[in-house]
Amino acid sequence: MAEAMDEDRASTLNLHEDDYFMAQAVLASKISKDPRTQVGACIVNKDLETVGIGWNGMPNGCDNLPWARETGTLEDKHLYVCHAELNAILNKKSADVKGCTMYVTLFPCNECAKLIIQEGLKEVVYLCDKYKARIPFQASRKLLEEAKIPFKEFKPKSSNTEFTLSLEYNEEMEE
Numbered sequence: 001m002a003e004a005m006d007e008d009r010a011s012t013l014n015l016h017e018d019d020y021f022m023a024q025a026v027l028a029s030k031i032s033k034d035p036r037t038q039v040g041a042c043i044v045n046k047d048l049e050t051v052g053i054g055w056n057g058m059p060n061g062c063d064n065l066p067w068a069r070e071t072g073t074l075e076d077k078h079l080y081v082c083h084a085e086l087n088a089i090l091n092k093k094s095a096d097v098k099g100c101t102m103y104v105t106l107f108p109c110n111e112c113a114k115l116i117i118q119e120g121l122k123e124v125v126y127l128c129d130k131y132k133a134r135i136p137f138q139a140s141r142k143l144l145e146e147a148k149i150p151f152k153e154f155k156p157k158s159s160n161t162e163f164t165l166s167l168e169y170n171e172e173m174e175e
């Protein structure tokens with residue numbers, strides 16, 4: 001039997017496609033071992049097929065690195081962690097991700113924006129923008145604008161309560 005397409009699955013679940021793909025990103029975020037900020041990303045091609053999924057995690061085989069936030073020390077997770085966007089791109093099942101849309105639970109940082117641009121993605125849909133005041137995230141906006149890659153905040157379109165609940169996302173602000 002032929003595998004059902006993502007579009008058919010979304011319709012079976014009575015979900016708008018945007019909701020379906022953001023739900024995949026949210027689900028992926030839940031796999032992350034980051035105790036503070038779990039991020040998920042889902043890459044979708046023009047035929048509405050998922051071609052890549054990723055979450056923030058330590059590099060393969062590096063299971064003993066710290067999850068602490070100790071800026072300026074070797075104990076700081078930010079030195080080691082692979083971002084969800086990078087992992088989604090590296091996990092792609094297609095030859096490339098040109099012309100695809102990225103659904104991501106956290107607005108991408110500047111390093112991820114550069115990747116998104118260089119990989120030829122066409123749009124970014126994000127759920128949470130809790131770091132928008134930070135310089136790397138402002139730089140990211142500048143990069144995406146300069147590259148003419150539209151980004152939009154996700155707004156659920158389905159009236160499916162289970163789905164809306166599944167969108168609960170860690171919005172803890174920086175201390």
Ligand SMILES: O=c1ccn([C@H]2C[C@H](O)[C@@H](COP(=O)(O)O)O2)c(=O)[nH]1
Pocket residue numbers: 034036037038039055056057069077081082083084085106107108109112
């Ligand atoms: O674009 C991004 C930005 C950040 N992440 C990951 C990297 C870290 O694991 C967390 C952020 O941790 P904080 O403690 O909130 O600083 O998010 C990402 O995957 N993509």
